[in-house]
Amino acid sequence: MTFHAPEKYRVTEGRLGSDASFGNNGYFRVKLRRGRHEFFVNVIAGEGEGWEHVSVSRPHQTPDWEIMCAVKALFWDPEDAVMQLHPPKSDYVNFHPHCLHLWRPIGCAIPLPPSWMVGPKRIEEIP
Template sequence: MRAKIIEKLEAGRVQYGQFASHPGSGPCGMFVVQGPCGCELRISGLIRPGWEHVAVSTPRRCPNWEEMCFVKDLFWDEEECVMQLHPPHSQYVNNSRYCLHLWRPTHRDIPMPPPGFVGVVGLGPSEAAMWFARMSATAL
């Protein structure tokens, strides 16, 4: 499956112009890929000292959750943890109105809360909605 993902990413590599990179340059370069929601995604991949970084943008809006998950899986394995950051306002850099970023440090693991802190482990969205509705009804 990983080979198909790499092919999809390579097919979208920008090979001409200011942001061109050579085929086979791995995750570094500019890519234009059709996203899972029908929107064209512009993706920039960089490896910097200590960090892997991917920037994702669309022409008219910020990328949504499904698109960011799609891009995450293009650049990293499904069991790797990457993050979006909300830095202090004093450190904001905003060069593009509709761009979000994914980051992964290369020399340490990203700390994660236990899955149970996020929600009820083992329930999908439909089951969770029914469970929460039952809990709300019994609380009244």
């Protein structure tokens, strides 16, 4: 289980610029494709204080499930569990109206419900 920065998307110039010496911390401009359309998402990644974290944003549209899955696949391994959190309203922080976050605690597993509570994995399993 590994948190890893996709170096090919790292922004190395400007106010948020970094290089590989920053480890997994930095700003990444990730190019994604949906059908014939290419677009970018902005990702700020970091690890520290017991957490691995990425924030994912687009200028005028909140990232959807597919985008969050694509970013998760770039920064974590397929079998890593990460989460989006809905904290108490009193703890909300909203600097960008179209930004979502993925989190994983370092050194402990995220408790997961049994998959059957979500639904069947295959259509044949539906009674």
